[in-house]
Amino acid sequence: MKVLLTGGRGMVGRAIQDHPRAAAHRIVAPTSAELDLTDRAAVMTFVGETAPDIIIHSAGRVGGIQANMANPAAFLTENMDMGFNVVMAAREAGVPRLLNLGSSCMYPHDARNPLREDILGKGELEPTNEGYGLAKVAVARLCAFVSHERDDLAYKTLIPCNLYGLNDKFDPKVSHLVPAIIRKLHEAKESRAETVEIWGDGTARREFMFSGDLADGIWAAVERFDALPERMNIGLGYDYSINEYYAEAARVIGWDGAFVHDLTRPTGMKQKLLDVSAQKAFGWQARTSLTDGIAQTYAHFQHLVERGTA
Structure with missing residues (x-):
């Protein structure tokens, strides 16, 4: 076509x-x-x-x-x-x-x-x-x-x-949650920062x-x-808390510091999980795990850093 x-x-x-x-x-x-x-x-x-x-x-x-x-x-x-x-x-x-x-x-x-x-x-x-x-x-x-x-x-x-994912936006002014987390934790690792800030209490759940x-x-x-x-x-049909995204990204990136929560910042909706019943009936499902997805995205981000375009 x-x-x-x-x-x-x-x-x-x-x-x-x-x-x-x-x-x-x-x-x-x-x-x-x-x-x-x-x-x-x-x-x-x-x-x-x-x-x-x-x-x-x-x-x-x-x-x-x-x-x-x-x-x-x-x-x-x-x-x-x-x-x-x-x-x-x-x-x-x-x-x-x-x-x-x-x-x-x-x-x-x-x-x-x-x-x-x-x-x-x-x-x-x-x-x-x-x-x-x-x-x-x-x-x-x-x-x-x-x-x-x-x-x-x-x-x-x-x-x-x-x-x-790949080719995501990592600028904190415009980036979504996962690329923003990847950048923050990468910079924390590079600067040997002991803490990283999370907006809100981190309990909001996202897919x-x-x-x-x-x-x-x-x-x-x-x-x-x-x-x-x-x-x-x-979508996936399941979700993770903001805290869990931070924890998994930290594990993949290799940063072992502590997280602190800024409770004055907005967290958005407490949950936003899609019903994928129609998707299942259509006969399709996602296959990439959170660990593998973050690892691929972080490798792409590191490539951008090396090129000076992150």
Whole structure:
């Protein structure tokens, strides 16, 4: 198939292209310099001229708690503009299939865990990433609206849990939990620091999947698209506490200091665990353990440090 991939330079986009199944397809992955996804006219023209068999929309402005809290308007408008432009361009061009990547941030902050697909849109979002979550909900709904209006178009949404992996962002200003932990503990090891600070009490629980596993799930969805539900969670189905992520990363990295908790800092939702019943019925599961995933990600980070690009 001819596959149009947005966000090809990001962590997920690179994992999709690096996956062995990618070789069976022709992938068109324009950079942001080649195609500004916030420019509706440009996206319309590009999609029409490319005429893909399927679009994988993985582009977006992403970041951790600090970045989301500092720039909620940008996280809302940029992600909504990109998603709306891609979906509407696909509809205009008659692209038969579109796979939209959502986020577990789409779920209400007080919803009962594990989070089921049928509770989307039925509660307030987590305030620390509300802008991002709103945009993801809106784009997923647009995909559903288009599919319901046009029998010849099937636009579906995968909802991944939190992610980490190769080509992640390790800048503490924008990074998510796992890459932030890796950097903090690496620097603590290098400086021989005796303590490392954890925001909050560390008991909040999170589900983080290795990006290579998500890429495997995406290719399974692409190749068995007709069997895919309209919206489906994709994750591990189990989680760890923040303290456990720190402890495992410390073991992998080889730092043996002590952790201290800053109870004045926000911890976000107490738990965010996806219900993966539909994923199991679809016939897919993640395979990378937390230890192996952190080890691969840390090796990648060390390579960046050696190159001076971390």
